Amino acid sequence: MYISINNELFLQENANISVADLSIQRGYGIFDFLKTINHKPIFIGDYFNRFYNSAKEMHLEVELTRNQLHEAILKLIAKNNIPDSGIKIILTGGFSADGYTMVKPNLIIIQTPLNIIENTSGNGLALVSYNHQRQIPQVKTIDYLQAIRLQKFVKENGAHDLLYHNNGKVRECPRANFFMVTDDEVITAKNEILHGITRKKILGMDIHGYTFVERDFTLDEAYQAKEAFISSSTKNAFPVDKIDGKLIGNGKNTITRLINDKLLKLIELDQRD
């Protein structure tokens, strides 16, 4: 398995960077994550838009143009030969002499086999809520301090993942957006969240009898939803059965399944494109 560092390929066991890097010294970096199906990066334009925007927001220069970055990813894909994969692009603050001042960023691209978790068992996820507002939420930074620190808390609560809320207003999961379904709406948070690419694809859908809405809503509203689901590149639209131990809806997840099917079709279209 090869890893690309500043557009040079290294065997995984040699893919090291200096401890002077600002990611290690100051947690300073951004990233993005997209998938390949049959060697083809999916929705790459959307991911590139977000990645370059994150870099700009954090004053990090991407040395490669979009075309060059695309080439670098294709080079890695060709070398590793993993048809269905996750591609993680990390951009750090670079090697800083004083451990504080930003310098020339380091660009790391890592490919891993894709672990799509299909909801075949019919069981959805159990989430446990936690009062936390991500800082610089619109930027995909490498900051997962709370998510990783709280892994123990999630387990102790018999849950699979966290659901962040800001004083009762539902925000997102650490690595996914959150949606709830009412009688006639599919609702997701509008503000102070990361705008997921899968979320965007869902908001662009048409389902008869339902309106897609971005707005603030409370945890109490989520408890009362007909259905709930999370969206991400690896999970697509994945049902949520429980929040804070409370069962959500009747477990049928009809709309969630419909949305997931529509996502799979969009992915297939992009894969063939």
Place this chain on the structure above:
Amino acid sequence: MYISINNELFLQENANISVADLSIQRGYGIFDFLKTINHKPIFIGDYFNRFYNSAKEMHLEVELTRNQLHEAILKLIAKNNIPDSGIKIILTGGFSADGYTMVKPNLIIIQTPLNIIENTSGNGLALVSYNHQRQIPQVKTIDYLQAIRLQKFVKENGAHDLLYHNNGKVRECPRANFFMVTDDEVITAKNEILHGITRKKILGMDIHGYTFVERDFTLDEAYQAKEAFISSSTKNAFPVDKIDGKLIGNGKNTITRLINDKLLKLIELDQRD
């Protein structure tokens, strides 16, 4: 110059770690920073208390006991031969197979020449305030996303550093605590801050006519202070002349100078100990 990684010494140019480390992947790590004077680590007991507490709060195991960590630091000090230095101890989430689950932490110790900035010019610092509450504030994590992102903002405002406040309540600087002096009090924030070791030494002082107080106070109160200063291991007690362009006090900084002298004496005592 040598760097210690998991208690093994590496030349600086070979001090690399795998990009699988959770600090690079997820910004997950803690650190601490202490100084040596004439090869002697100052207030090491206090720094160790904080370091081991940070590790515990973030569920990171320190493989070395306090004695072993002390030995590791002395080994590095002996090898590098820098009498007056800063010692940075970083503990990361370790090499994670899935880039998310915590594993065996990596311990990195870096020594650099100490750059004590004495206030010889008589000029204090200019701070610019910014509304930001650090997450997990009592823990010395490697999260400096805001501080580094805002370096440009600090420069544009003709300031030397940031002063974080939480909706008007003064908190701290990114790498220092903040104090203000009134007619009869020396006041520093109590809550939602990192409890600095230099801050602790100051709060233990006795100055005739002054009470040392930990409490919430507002930016407006700070603007009206007789004196203001920041405290840190490298800056000791360093005067602040301006906040948001407003001059603080009359520029004499009598109490700040007295506190700084007392700090230097405490450091000298510990150095001889």
